[in-house]
Amino acid sequence: xxxxxxxxxxxxxxxxGFTSVENFDKLKSMQTGVKRWETSALSSEPVxxxxxxxxxxxxxxxxxxxxxxFTRLEQLLILSISDTxxxxxxxxxxSPKTLIVLSTTKGNIDLLSEEEKGKFDKNRxxxxxxxxxxxxxFNNPNQTIxxxxxxxxxxxxxxxxxxxxxxxxxxxxxxxxADLMTxxxxxxxxxxxxxxNEVCKPYDVSRDGISLGEACGTVVLTNNEKLISGSEKIxxxxxxxxxxxxxxxxPSRTGDGLILAIEKTLQEASLKSSDIDYISGHGTATLxxxxxxxxxxxxxxxxxxxxxxxxxxxxxxxxxxxxxxxIIGIHSMKNNTLxxxxxxxxxxxxxxxxxxxxxxxxxxxxxxxxxxxxxGCNAAVLFIKE
Amino acid sequence: MEETNYISVFCKIREGKxxxxxxxxxxxxxxxxxxxxxxxxxxxxxxxxxxxFYKMDKLSQLAFIASELLLKDNKVTxxxxxxxxxxxxxxxxxxxxxxxxxxxxxSDTENNIPSPAVFVYTLPNILxxxxxxxxxxxxxxxxxxFDKFDAQFTSTxxxxxxxxxxxxxxxxxxxxxxxxNYDAFLYTAERTPGVIGAEHTAEQLNNLYK
Numbered sequence: 001x002x003x004x005x006x007x008x009x010x011x012x013x014x015x016x017g018f019t020s021v022e023n024f025d026k027l028k029s030m031q032t033g034v035k036r037w038e039t040s041a042l043s044s045e046p047v048x049x050x051x052x053x054x055x056x057x058x059x060x061x062x063x064x065x066x067x068x069x070f071t072r073l074e075q076l077l078i079l080s081i082s083d084t085x086x087x088x089x090x091x092x093x094x095s096p097k098t099l100i101v102l103s104t105t106k107g108n109i110d111l112l113s114e115e116e117k118g119k120f121d122k123n124r125x126x127x128x129x130x131x132x133x134x135x136x137x138f139n140n141p142n143q144t145i146x147x148x149x150x151x152x153x154x155x156x157x158x159x160x161x162x163x164x165x166x167x168x169x170x171x172x173x174x175x176x177x178a179d180l181m182t183x184x185x186x187x188x189x190x191x192x193x194x195x196x197n198e199v200c201k202p203y204d205v206s207r208d209g210i211s212l213g214e215a216c217g218t219v220v221l222t223n224n225e226k227l228i229s230g231s232e233k234i235x236x237x238x239x240x241x242x243x244x245x246x247x248x249x250x251p252s253r254t255g256d257g258l259i260l261a262i263e264k265t266l267q268e269a270s271l272k273s274s275d276i277d278y279i280s281g282h283g284t285a286t287l288x289x290x291x292x293x294x295x296x297x298x299x300x301x302x303x304x305x306x307x308x309x310x311x312x313x314x315x316x317x318x319x320x321x322x323x324x325x326x327i328i329g330i331h332s333m334k335n336n337t338l339x340x341x342x343x344x345x346x347x348x349x350x351x352x353x354x355x356x357x358x359x360x361x362x363x364x365x366x367x368x369x370x371x372x373x374x375x376g377c378n379a380a381v382l383f384i385k386e
Numbered sequence: 387m388e389e390t391n392y393i394s395v396f397c398k399i400r401e402g403k404x405x406x407x408x409x410x411x412x413x414x415x416x417x418x419x420x421x422x423x424x425x426x427x428x429x430x431x432x433x434x435x436x437x438x439f440y441k442m443d444k445l446s447q448l449a450f451i452a453s454e455l456l457l458k459d460n461k462v463t464x465x466x467x468x469x470x471x472x473x474x475x476x477x478x479x480x481x482x483x484x485x486x487x488x489x490x491x492x493s494d495t496e497n498n499i500p501s502p503a504v505f506v507y508t509l510p511n512i513l514x515x516x517x518x519x520x521x522x523x524x525x526x527x528x529x530x531x532f533d534k535f536d537a538q539f540t541s542t543x544x545x546x547x548x549x550x551x552x553x554x555x556x557x558x559x560x561x562x563x564x565x566x567n568y569d570a571f572l573y574t575a576e577r578t579p580g581v582i583g584a585e586h587t588a589e590q591l592n593n594l595y596k
Contacts, residue, residue, distance in 0.1 A: 044495075105509060107480075112489045127480050127531040145539065146531035148480055149511045156528060163546055183492050184485075188505035240552070241526045243473070243518040249506045260469055260524060264552075374506060375515030377527045 003223035005165040005173075007234040007383070009084035009091070010327045013076055014215040014314050015050050018060055019083060023324075024331040027339045028359050032313050034199045034211045041115070043186045048199055050213030050315035051181045052076075070133070071108045071120060076178045076216035077134050084174065084220045090227050091172055091220055093138045099170045100144045102131055103157035103177030104319040107148075110182045134176075151282070151373030152241060153177060154322020155381050158219065159239035162381075165223040173221045179318035181214035192249070194286055200316075202283035202309035202341055203290050203355050205348030210284045213315020217323035219330075232385055234330050237366075238268035239381035246376055251288055255296030258370060258378040262300045265368070265380040273301035277362075278338060280329045280369045283309020284316055289372060294349035302368075308356045312342040322371050326381065329367035333385045338362050391548045394580020395460040396559075396573035396594055397452045404428060406455055407581055421568050425451055432458075441503065442516060443484045445563040449475070449513035450520070452561065452570040459581070460574050462555045463521050472526035472553035473514045474544055475572075479564035480510045480531055513561060525553050535560045535571065537591035544575050545586060560595070571595050 011019060015033035016026040026033070033050040042049065054072075061075045070078060081100075085091055092098060107127045110116050123129045131144030147157040154177040161173040179185075189195050189212060196209035221236060222228070242264070244257035251257075266273065279302060281293055290309075297303055310325050317324055332338055340358040347355065366384045398405040402414030402424060412431055414424050425447045429439055434454050439447060457463070462471055484507035491498035506512060511529035518524070526547060532539070540558060547553040559572035573594070575586050584590040 106485075109485065112485060114493050125482060126478065126533070128478065128533040131531075132533075143532075143536070143539075147528065148509070148531050149514075149527060149529045150509045152527075160528070160543075163543075163550075167546070169542075184489060184508075187492050187500040188488060188502075188508065191500040191502045191505055241528065242469070243515065243524050243527050245468070245518040245522045245524050248512050248515045248519065249502065257524060373511075374509055375511045375527075376518055377511060377515065 002166040005162040005221045005236040007219050008222050009087040009220040011080045011083040011218045012324050013080050015052050020327050032342050034315050048211050052214050073108050080216040080218040084218045096141050097170050098172040099142050101157050101175045103147045103153040109184050150375050152371040152377045152379040153319040155371040155379040161221045162236040171224040176218040177320040177323040178216035179320050200285035200312050201343040202285045204344050205346040207285040211315040213317040215317040215320040215324050217320050235384045237382045237384045238265045240264035241379040244376035251292040255292045258296035259299045261378045261380040265382050269382050276305045276368050277364045278367045279305050279307040280325050281307050281309045282372050283311050291349050294351040298351035304354050306354050306356050308341040326369045333364045336364050389549050391586040392579045393582050393584045393586050394574045394576045397456040399452050399570040443507035446513040446516045448570050449561040452572045453517045456572050466554045468524045470554040471523045472556045474528045474558045476530035477562040481508050482564050484508050537588040541588045
């Protein structure tokens with residue numbers, strides 16, 4: 001029989017805090033981590049983004065008292081994973097039954113820049129080397145699996161973890177995702193004219209582009225019931241990915257790819273759209289993405305389900321997004337609280353959606369997280385509170 | 387009960403040679419310093435009529451020619467629903483070739499400006515998107531990074547997709563391009579044996595890949 005995958009610990013590192021609880025509390029009171037930055041390290045012109053203060057990262061990382069030097073991305077991953085291990089000391093990261101899965105789009109891409117060039121070995125640019133560094137730091141005996149699938153990487157990594165836990169090979173999978181805020185990424189999205197001059201406005205009538213962000217998120221998944229503590233269990237119930245087969249840098253206008261991923265996810269869970277309590281959308285606040293989502297959400301009969309986007313809090317954190325946003329969904333279930341969408345004022349998509357404006361309490365027994373990305377990819381994952 | 391899945395057809399592009407199944411079907415006449423010239427000569431030789439090819443970065447071009455040869459030989463889009471065909475590919479160097487190209491536009495602003503046509507290729511899964519668009523394939527997508535082709539993980543994960551019914555056919559393999567080195571090995575995994583008929587195991591994959 002297939003085994004269940006439960007989430008037993010989680011961490012978020014973002015400009016809003018270094019734990020999931022700190023981040024969730026900030027979102028509850030609708031405080032954003034996105035602000036205006038004027039630094040040539042990111043862009044030649046001012047840019048709105050969510051950036052972790054280097055001073056704060058240094059202070060937190062110094063507490064670990066490590067001898068070796070690590071890149072900014074590695075520091076985030078080590079801090080984030082360490083926090084989840086503290087939460088659940090019975091997790092044995094050194095066990096051959098524990099696997100680490102990393103989700104990132106650009107990894108240590110800052111090392112390509114003129115400022116960072118030569119500070120680390122050239123191998124450090126390869127994503128598999130990030131996997132080696134993390135595994136060796138934690139003495140994990142398995143080869144780390146790296147998922148790099150644009151903006152659905154985080155959701156995909158959680159789905160992969162769930163699927164691998166259905167079999168007996170592993171009993172614990174640590175899924176961690178991170179991406180940095182760099183000139184590389186900012187200039188790329190600017191070249192697409194996709195970056196808003198303000199904090200982004202998901203699903204809003206005046207939305208005009210994304211805000212980028214930097215974050216790291218970690219979830220620990222297990223199929224070993226003995227590792228689960230507390231009365232409530234969070235189950236990774238089902239998940240699926242798909243491709244629009246439409247355009248490499250634009251979503252399908254009909255939302256058919258995302259519809260397929262959502263349908264397969266509901267089908268696997270044997271649930272109907274009316275059973276869903278909450279949708280954590282992708283909501284990048286570009287014209288095309290949010291419009292595509294409105295088509296897909298309506299196309300799957302989910303238009304009345306309370307939905308939000310967290311991009312106006314964290315920015316678009318690329319490879320971290322699916323994990324960070326799933327964790328907020330998990331805490332929404334645990335606290336029976338739905339987070340309002342910061343900066344959402346007036347509906348601005350063709351098919352009306354039930355966008356949550358202000359944070360409120362509600363019964364939240366499940367959460368459907370969706371994502372879409374360059375290359376035409378889409379994904380959905382469903383979490384259930386037991 | 388364990389079900390049997392098969393490697394039905396494969397295509398390998400390496401060192402100026404194109405292999406389809408066990409035959410060499412094209413060889414580079416003289417070694418080009420730029421492998422992009424070789425990819426173009428393959429494209430022309432087999433008369434793939436797809437002008438978008440010329441807009442792709444070299445990583446996607448390599449994936450494209452390998453996938454065209456594979457899917458011309460094994461017309462999976464005629465056999466299966468397009469929603470039931472998955473694409474699972476991995477590589478070593480992610481999109482570092484295009485990353486370096488994009489980085490130049492930041493470091494050398496006098497001669498370059500960041501271009502969306504380059505930036506979009508700074509993600510390795512774009513090559514999966516290119517294959518999906520060309521063939522209108524809509525199933526599961528995944529892109530993984532390993533330091534070398536990992537037959538064990540690849541076979542385990544793809545067998546789980548096939549056995550759980552999440553896919554009826556998987557276009558799978560390895561496509562890597564960086565600093566003039568390239569290596570493509572694409573195959574189809576199905577529940578029927580096909581031309582090759584090798585069982586879809588790590589051992590068989592390693593045999594065919596090497």
